[in-house]
Amino acid sequence: MARIIAGVASSHVPAIGAAIDNKQTEEPYWKRVFSGFEKSKEWMAKTKPDVAIVVYNDHASAFSVEMVPTFALGCAAEFPPADEGWGPRPVPVVKGHPELASHIAQSVILDEFDLTIVNKMEVDHGLTVPMNLLFGSPKAWPCPVIPLAVNVVLYPPPTGHRCFMLGRAIRKAVESYPEDLKVVVFGTGGMSHQISGPRAGLINSKFDKAFLDNLTKDPKKLTRIPHLEYMREAGAEGIEMVMWLIMRGALDDQVDEVYRFYTVPASNTAVGHIILENRKKAAAKSKVKRAAAHAKTAVVRSK
Amino acid sequence: MARAQHDYDDIPGTFVFDAERSRQGYGINMFCMSLMKEENRKAFKANEAEYLKKFNLTPAQTEAVLRRDYNRMLELGGNIYFTAKLGATDGHSFRHLAATMTGSTQDDYAKMMLEGGRSVEGNRSKSGKSGVGSVLGEQGKPKAVKAKAKAKAGKAKSVKPKSARSKSKAKRK
Numbered sequence: 133m134a135r136i137i138a139g140v141a142s143s144h145v146p147a148i149g150a151a152i153d154n155k156q157t158e159e160p161y162w163k164r165v166f167s168g169f170e171k172s173k174e175w176m177a178k179t180k181p182d183v184a185i186v187v188y189n190d191h192a193s194a195f196s197v198e199m200v201p202t203f204a205l206g207c208a209a210e211f212p213p214a215d216e217g218w219g220p221r222p223v224p225v226v227k228g229h230p231e232l233a234s235h236i237a238q239s240v241i242l243d244e245f246d247l248t249i250v251n252k253m254e255v256d257h258g259l260t261v262p263m264n265l266l267f268g269s270p271k272a273w274p275c276p277v278i279p280l281a282v283n284v285v286l287y288p289p290p291t292g293h294r295c296f297m298l299g300r301a302i303r304k305a306v307e308s309y310p311e312d313l314k315v316v317v318f319g320t321g322g323m324s325h326q327i328s329g330p331r332a333g334l335i336n337s338k339f340d341k342a343f344l345d346n347l348t349k350d351p352k353k354l355t356r357i358p359h360l361e362y363m364r365e366a367g368a369e370g371i372e373m374v375m376w377l378i379m380r381g382a383l384d385d386q387v388d389e390v391y392r393f394y395t396v397p398a399s400n401t402a403v404g405h406i407i408l409e410n411r412k413k414a415a416a417k418s419k420v421k422r423a424a425a426h427a428k429t430a431v432v433r434s435k
Numbered sequence: 436m437a438r439a440q441h442d443y444d445d446i447p448g449t450f451v452f453d454a455e456r457s458r459q460g461y462g463i464n465m466f467c468m469s470l471m472k473e474e475n476r477k478a479f480k481a482n483e484a485e486y487l488k489k490f491n492l493t494p495a496q497t498e499a500v501l502r503r504d505y506n507r508m509l510e511l512g513g514n515i516y517f518t519a520k521l522g523a524t525d526g527h528s529f530r531h532l533a534a535t536m537t538g539s540t541q542d543d544y545a546k547m548m549l550e551g552g553r554s555v556e557g558n559r560s561k562s563g564k565s566g567v568g569s570v571l572g573e574q575g576k577p578k579a580v581k582a583k584a585k586a587k588a589g590k591a592k593s594v595k596p597k598s599a600r601s602k603s604k605a606k607r608k
Contacts, residue, residue, distance in 0.1 A: 147529075192516040196468045197461055217471055217523045285516060287443075287453040324552075328515035329506060331448030332533045333544060335552025342571045357570040360442050364559050365571070368449050369515075397548045400533060 134232065134306045134313035138179060138409045139379040139387075140172070141319040141347070142262040144188060147399035149221055149261040152269060165403055168393035169265045175391060175407060176266045181316040183229050185236075185278045185302065186259050187378045188320045189285065191216070193256035200286045201248035203298065206255075206279035207233040214254035223260050223269070229276035232309055236278065239305030245298050255279055262320045265405070284321065284372045292374045293355040299381020306382075319379030321372030323394075324365070325401035334367040335402050340394065343373060344406055348389040351380045384410045445561050448537075450509040460512015462490040463500065467517035470524045479524065505536045 151162045193214035195201070208228050213220040237249050259279055267274055280302075283289055290298075299317070306315050323340040326332050343366075346354050354377060362371040387408040396402045443451045450456070457464075466487060469475045479486040487497050499507035500521070508518050522532045534541040547553060559565035 192464075192468060192514070192520070197457055197464045197514070197517075200457075215471065217520055285452065285514060286457050287451050326449070326553075327529070327533065328452075328536065329449050329509055330537055331446070331553065331558055332537050333547055333553040334555060334558060335548075336555045337551070339555070339571060346571070353570065360446075361569055361571070363443055363449065363451065364446050364565060365555060365569070368446070368451060396551050399529065400548060400552075402552070 134183075134309040134311055134315055136303055136306055136315045136317055136382050136410065137181070138390075138407065139317045139319065139383045140176075140262075140266060140405075140407050141322075141376045141379055142169075142265055142405045143322055143398065143401055143403045144258045144261040144320040145398045145401045145403065146191075146216070146257040146261065148403075149257045149264065152261075152264050153222055162398075164395055165398050166265075168395060168403070168405060171391055172266055172393070172405065172407060173268055176316075179316065180314070181275050182313040183232055183276050183278065183315045184263075184318060185280060185306075185315060185382075186262065186318040186320065187280045187282060187375045188255075188258040188262070188318070189283065189372060189375065190281050191256055191258055191285070194253050194281070195283075197286070200283050201250075201281070202283045202290050203245065204248040204250045204253075204281040205233060205237050206250050206253050206281070207237060208251050208253060211253055211255045211259075211277070211279060213260055214256040216256050220254075221257065221260055223264065224272045226255055226259065226263075226273060226279070227276045229278055232306070232311075232313070233278045235309050236302060236305040239308060240298065240301040243301040243304065245301050250281070253279070253281070258320060262318055266318075280378070282375050282378070284369075284375065287371075288359055289371055289374055291355075291359070292357055292377045295374045295377040296351065296355045296381035299378040299383075302378070303382040317379045317382045319376035321375050322366070322370060323373060323402040323404035324367050324370045326367030327369050327400045329368070331367070333400060334370075335396050336365050336367070336370075337394075337396060337402060339365045339370075340402050340404055343376075344392060344394065344404060347376060347380055347406060348387060348408060351377065354380075380408070383408055386411060445564070447558055447561050450506070452509075452512075452514045456512040457514075458512070460496075460508075460514065462492045463496055463508055463511065463513040464517040466490040466492070466500070467513070467520045470520045476524050503535070505532055509536075 148165060151157055156162050157166045193216055206228055207230050209230050210228055211226040213223050237247055241247055263273060324336040326334040359371060362373060388411060390409050391407040393405040438455060483501055487500060496511050499511060505518055519529060519532060530541050530545060534544045537544060
C-alpha cells in the first residue's frame, strides 16, 4: 500500500530560482535564505520518497486567462520546465508518475472533487523552486513528481477548507494504491506578500508565524480563514497559502514538526518553510480512527 | 455598468483580480501573454500602438499600456503575473515595477523590503472595520486582545524577532 509519510511547505519565490540559476546562492542576501534549507535537504536525502505530490500554482506560464482550472492534476509522463520569458529554467525535466496520478484523479473525482486532468503541461518556478530547495540541483530529480496546480491567481481561489478536504481525499486515494510507495506532499507558495498595486511590499510576520504554529497544531482553525483575511493580513498574493492546507489535509491530525524556517525577505516575499511528519507509531491507531470517520460519513450520506 | 462592490474593495492599494476584472482585462492579459515570444516582443517594440490593435483594448487600456501605468492596468483588469511580462519586455526588473506601482524609488523600495517590508498596520482597511471575522485573532483586533495573543504567541516555538532580523540585515546591506 502506498502511504503519505510527510508534508513539506515552502515558498516558491521566482527570484530564489534566479539566484540558483545565476549562481548567486553564496551572496550574503541569498545565503540567508538558502542556509535555511540545508537541514531540509539532509532530511529529504534521508527520507527518500518514492513519489512527491507537489501542490503549486502556475504564474501565467502553462495557463493564460483562456482557461483557469481550479485544481489541475498532472497525469503526464513528464513535465518540461516552462519558458517564463527568459528561457526555461536550467533544471531537469520533471518526470511524472502517470499511474499513481490517474489513480488519484479517479479516486478524488468519485469522492466529489472535480479535478481537471492534464496530460500535457509545462511547469514553472512555482513547482521547480521548492524542488530545488529540497532536492538541490541534481542532474535528474531523485523521484517522480505529481504536479497539482491550484488557481490562486484569479479570485476566488478554492477556500482553505476545500483545499484541506482535497488533501484528505488525496490521502485516501494514495492509501488505496496497491504498490508500496512512500509519498511526500509539498504545499508551496506564500507566505505573506503582495506584489501588485500601491500596497505592494506588504509583509506580516505575525500572521505568518501564527499560520505556521497552527499548521502544526490546529490546522482546522486555518481552514476557517476567509479569503478576505488572507488578502488583508497577508497581502493579495498571500492567499497562495491555501495551497499549504492541501498538504496539511493529506497528513494525520497529529504530526511532528521536524523543522521550521522563516526569513524576510526574498525579493518581495516572506519565506516560510516547515516539515511535518506523520507519527510512525500512531499509524495503526489512526487507521482505525479513519475507518470510524468513514463509517460516520457513510451514515450521514445515507440519510 | 459600474463595477459591483465587494468586501475586498476595502483593502487599500489593492486591485483584486476577480472574475469581472478577468473578463474586462482579457485583452491586456492576452497581449502580455503574447510577449512570451521574441518575434512578438520585436513587433510590439517596433510599433506599440499598432501592435495593440490586435487585442481589442479599450482606449483607456491602450493608454495605460502605452504609458506603462501599471496600477491603471491592474484597475482595468490586468493581472500582475501578466503585466510583469510587459515589464520584462522593457528590460525592467520586478523591483522597477514595484517601485512604479508604489510610487517610490527602487532604492527606497528595496530598503523597505530589507527592513521587513511594508507593515500591515495602517494598511488593512479603507473603512477601519478590518477586525471583523478575523480567524487568526490578533491581527486586526483591538489592543487588549492583541496583547493577550502576543503573550500566547511568545510561548510558541520562537523564530528570530523581526526587529533583530531587520537590524542585522540592514548592517549587511
